[in-house]
Amino acid sequence: MATHQxxxxxxxxxxxxxxxxxxxxxxxxxLAPGLVGFTVFLIYPLVMTVWLSFTNSNMISQAQFVGLxxxxxxxDGDPLIWHAVRNTAWLVVIMVPAQVLFALGVAMVTARLxxxxxxxxxxxxxxxxxxxVAATVAFVCMFNPNSGPVNRILGLLxxxxxxxFNSPDWSKPALTLLALWGSGTMMVIFLAALLEVPAELYEAxxxxxxxxxxxxRYVTLPTISPVVLFxxxxxxxxxxxYFTQAMVASQVANGNIQPAPGxxxxxxxxxxxxxxxxxxxxxxxxxxxxxxxxxxxxxMAFTVVLLRRASGFDIxxxxx
Amino acid sequence: xxxxxxxxPARQTRAASPHRAARGRAGRRRTLIWIAExxxxxxxxxxxxxxxxxxxxxxxxxxxxxxxxxxxxxxxxWSNYRTVFSTAPVGTWLLNTVIYAVAxxxxxxxxxxxxxxxxxxxxxKGRNTAFLCxxxxxxxxxxxxxxxxxLMWARLHLTGTIWPxxxxxxxxxxxxxxxxxxxxxxxxEDYLNAARIDGCGELRVLTRVxxxxxxxxxxxxxxxxxxxxxxxxxxxxxxxxxxPAHWTLALGLATFKTSHAVQWNLTMAATLIAMAPVIxxxxxxxxxxxxxxxxxxxxx
Numbered sequence: 001m002a003t004h005q006x007x008x009x010x011x012x013x014x015x016x017x018x019x020x021x022x023x024x025x026x027x028x029x030x031l032a033p034g035l036v037g038f039t040v041f042l043i044y045p046l047v048m049t050v051w052l053s054f055t056n057s058n059m060i061s062q063a064q065f066v067g068l069x070x071x072x073x074x075x076d077g078d079p080l081i082w083h084a085v086r087n088t089a090w091l092v093v094i095m096v097p098a099q100v101l102f103a104l105g106v107a108m109v110t111a112r113l114x115x116x117x118x119x120x121x122x123x124x125x126x127x128x129x130x131x132x133v134a135a136t137v138a139f140v141c142m143f144n145p146n147s148g149p150v151n152r153i154l155g156l157l158x159x160x161x162x163x164x165f166n167s168p169d170w171s172k173p174a175l176t177l178l179a180l181w182g183s184g185t186m187m188v189i190f191l192a193a194l195l196e197v198p199a200e201l202y203e204a205x206x207x208x209x210x211x212x213x214x215x216x217r218y219v220t221l222p223t224i225s226p227v228v229l230f231x232x233x234x235x236x237x238x239x240x241x242y243f244t245q246a247m248v249a250s251q252v253a254n255g256n257i258q259p260a261p262g263x264x265x266x267x268x269x270x271x272x273x274x275x276x277x278x279x280x281x282x283x284x285x286x287x288x289x290x291x292x293x294x295x296x297x298x299x300m301a302f303t304v305v306l307l308r309r310a311s312g313f314d315i316x317x318x319x320x
Numbered sequence: 321x322x323x324x325x326x327x328x329p330a331r332q333t334r335a336a337s338p339h340r341a342a343r344g345r346a347g348r349r350r351t352l353i354w355i356a357e358x359x360x361x362x363x364x365x366x367x368x369x370x371x372x373x374x375x376x377x378x379x380x381x382x383x384x385x386x387x388x389x390x391x392x393x394x395x396x397x398w399s400n401y402r403t404v405f406s407t408a409p410v411g412t413w414l415l416n417t418v419i420y421a422v423a424x425x426x427x428x429x430x431x432x433x434x435x436x437x438x439x440x441x442x443x444x445k446g447r448n449t450a451f452l453c454x455x456x457x458x459x460x461x462x463x464x465x466x467x468x469x470x471l472m473w474a475r476l477h478l479t480g481t482i483w484p485x486x487x488x489x490x491x492x493x494x495x496x497x498x499x500x501x502x503x504x505x506x507x508x509e510d511y512l513n514a515a516r517i518d519g520c521g522e523l524r525v526l527t528r529v530x531x532x533x534x535x536x537x538x539x540x541x542x543x544x545x546x547x548x549x550x551x552x553x554x555x556x557x558x559x560x561x562x563x564p565a566h567w568t569l570a571l572g573l574a575t576f577k578t579s580h581a582v583q584w585n586l587t588m589a590a591t592l593i594a595m596a597p598v599i600x601x602x603x604x605x606x607x608x609x610x611x612x613x614x615x616x617x618x619x620x
Contacts (some may be wrong), residue, residue: 034491044468109357124365131359133573136588141588149389189613243554278471289468293464
């Protein structure tokens with residue numbers, strides 16, 4: 001990219017050179033805290049994570065190089081890691097798309113409302129701000145098979161409700177419902193995008209005889225697809241990090257003082273939880289770092305997809 | 321409601337024309353669609369707000385009733401909110417959370433504005449690379465860096481305190497920088513040039529011209545920073561998990577049900593205490609929140 005000066009001068013003169021030097025100094029000054037942060041809180045720990053993943057670090061004694069041993073243990077040795085990988089994959093493949101579709105559906109309903117649209121938007125968005133721990137504790141209580149209102153309501157409808165957070169088959173669907181409840185952020189983003197679709201496009205499509213489905217498929221979707229992609233990729237990255245709700249739900253549903261990560265039956269053990277346990281409960285810091293490297297590679301792959309495609313990150317855009 | 325889409329009175333005189341019948345049908349259909357759409361919206365609103373109402377109702381029940389399936393409190397036991405503070409160190413947790421959230425908000429705002437301004441307004445070599453770095457930091461799962469970070473803070477003897485949670489935001493928070501940059505791109509350059517021609521240096525341009533214009537963005541970023549800290553579980557778990565005196569509300573609440581009270585009513589009271597600031601502030605500042613969210617998703 002070419003460098004521009006803020007004030008265009010016809011020739012490179014001595015004052016201009018001084019000005020350019022001052023410019024550079026100013027940029028450096030404004031960015032200095034960011035550069036420090038970038039180095040100390042990203043580059044340094046990232047390099048250390050990669051290095052530690054090849055060592056037997058245990059957080060206390062001097063780490064020794066052990067080659068690929070941690071990665072071999074990851075592939076063939078850790079009895080719980082495939083549980084964790086499968087659970088995290090489940091969240092990424094089922095929970096995140098469910099969230100995107102649900103948020104899109106709610107946004108489309110809200111966009112069509114003629115009365116009280118902004119009130120409804122407010123109500124739909126509010127749960128997204130609820131602290132994840134508080135929301136999870138509340139959901140475990142609501143879905144409690146004995147005293148919770150959810151199974152009672154299902155019972156009134158003649159449905160025998162499942163054990164939800166206490167059943168290995170239903171714990172992840174229950175977490176998905178919790179995620180849907182908090183999907184207001186996506187909903188607001190979709191709603192803003194839907195309202196920006198030019199009305200003329202719909203009118204033109206209607207004149208051409210397009211039904212509701214065709215209008216959605218050929219007018220709405222192409223216009224909002226960059227926003228949907230943005231929401232999906234950030235959702236996937238959040239899914240890869242999924243930790244708090246799984247941890248708290250298993251702790252509260254289990255009801256035991258001894259933590260039981262993954263309760264019931266390892267069904268809520270996610271990849272970042274396994275990383276946490278390896279690092280902070282078992283002090284296998286080297287192995288935890290190997291897991292961190294895997295997480296890093298996967299998350300970056302999705303970020304690259306986002307940068308390639310989404311317009312929100314139009315980095316070439318210059319100030320107007 | 322049915323009158324909204326009724327045919328115009330002038331048309332009504334031409335009784336029984338097939339044309340009119342068709343219009344009537346279309347009008348009825350539109351009315352039905354209107355009703356259906358608003359019914360769905362009301363149903364969704366109940367689903368979204370229901371859990372919060374449930375938390376509140378359960379939090380004022382008696383111990384015994386909160387273990388049953390009944391939804392409405394027989395006896396409104398407001399004293400639960402007092403009991404909660406004596407059952408568990410909720411007061412300490414609350415104080416720690418407020419300190420963490422206020423400190424993180426102040427440092428985030430202070431450090432992120434100049435970085436965002438430079439990224440949005442200065443032209444320099446490597447600007448795109450710098451912005452790419454911001455996005456990378458924003459997208460990077462915190463778990464990737466947690467082990468070396470913990471070791472670093474341990475070497476500085478700061479684990480067990482909230483310092484490791486606050487100090488990093490002195491050096492810019494990626495999400496805040498991103499959001500502020502998106503906003504700054506929308507400020508017309510002419511305003512800035514006018515100030516520059518009047519002889520203002522860049523720092524003066526930023527503080528005198530840009531900052532007042534940025535108020536909505538600053539409010540949004542401040543609110544997000546505050547509630548990110550307020551809601552944070554992972555950070556406090558890593559750094560203060562072993563020292564209960566420094567626990568935040570999120571950390572305490574996670575263990576509340578198992579270690580302090582088997583009663584759901586007290587657990588829900590503590591839950592509502594954790595949620596209350598979010599709900600209250602949201603109703604005062606919902607516009608700022610929604611504008612902020614919109615800014616992250618749509619091209620700035």
